[in-house]
Amino acid sequence: MSLFRRVVKIIFSKNKLIGSKIIQKATREKHNLEDHVNVPSHVAFLFYNFWLVEASFPFGFRVRPYTVFLDDNEIVDQIELEVPDQRSKMIEVVTKFWGWGYDYMGVIYQGLSILNYLVFKGKLANSNPWDRKNRVSCQEIISVYTGKDYSSSTPYDLLSKFKSREQLC
Numbered sequence: 001m002s003l004f005r006r007v008v009k010i011i012f013s014k015n016k017l018i019g020s021k022i023i024q025k026a027t028r029e030k031h032n033l034e035d036h037v038n039v040p041s042h043v044a045f046l047f048y049n050f051w052l053v054e055a056s057f058p059f060g061f062r063v064r065p066y067t068v069f070l071d072d073n074e075i076v077d078q079i080e081l082e083v084p085d086q087r088s089k090m091i092e093v094v095t096k097f098w099g100w101g102y103d104y105m106g107v108i109y110q111g112l113s114i115l116n117y118l119v120f121k122g123k124l125a126n127s128n129p130w131d132r133k134n135r136v137s138c139q140e141i142i143s144v145y146t147g148k149d150y151s152s153s154t155p156y157d158l159l160s161k162f163k164s165r166e167q168l169c
Helices: 018-031 066-070 086-097 104-120 138-146 155-163
Strands: 007-014 042-047 051-056 060-065 074-082
Touching: 007 086, 007 155, 018 104, 018 155, 042 086, 042 138, 042 155, 051 066, 051 086, 051 138, 060 066, 074 155, 138 155
Parallel strands: none
Antiparallel strands: 007 042, 007 074, 042 051, 051 060
């Protein structure tokens, strides 16, 4: 047995920026959550308890030390995933998204879908037609890793799925 656990963490977080506040507010409205519920606005991978792999506004895809991430972000929750080879998974995710910009259009569509649901009682989108190739948002990194499409999900939606033990991979 290895001395190192083969674990990748999925980090759910929030920060004090306006975009984070808007995502939290829309998520609370969408799910009828009270203000005291701690709602994430961001999701990222943590490899080796050191490298944070994420897509964030305005940077797009990036890898940075977890300690730097913690300077501006508050952890809401985290989920551990057992993986056979952490190094291979990290390389797979980094190779897929390296150089990709942030998917502004995909995120705007997701916001409009939530607005349509809240204001006009319309249906929430099951897919994201404004999702652009070579652009990525935080939940899409999780999508590629699990093999399921979460381009229309919020970080809270993903956290709820993980917490309910829904089959993700």
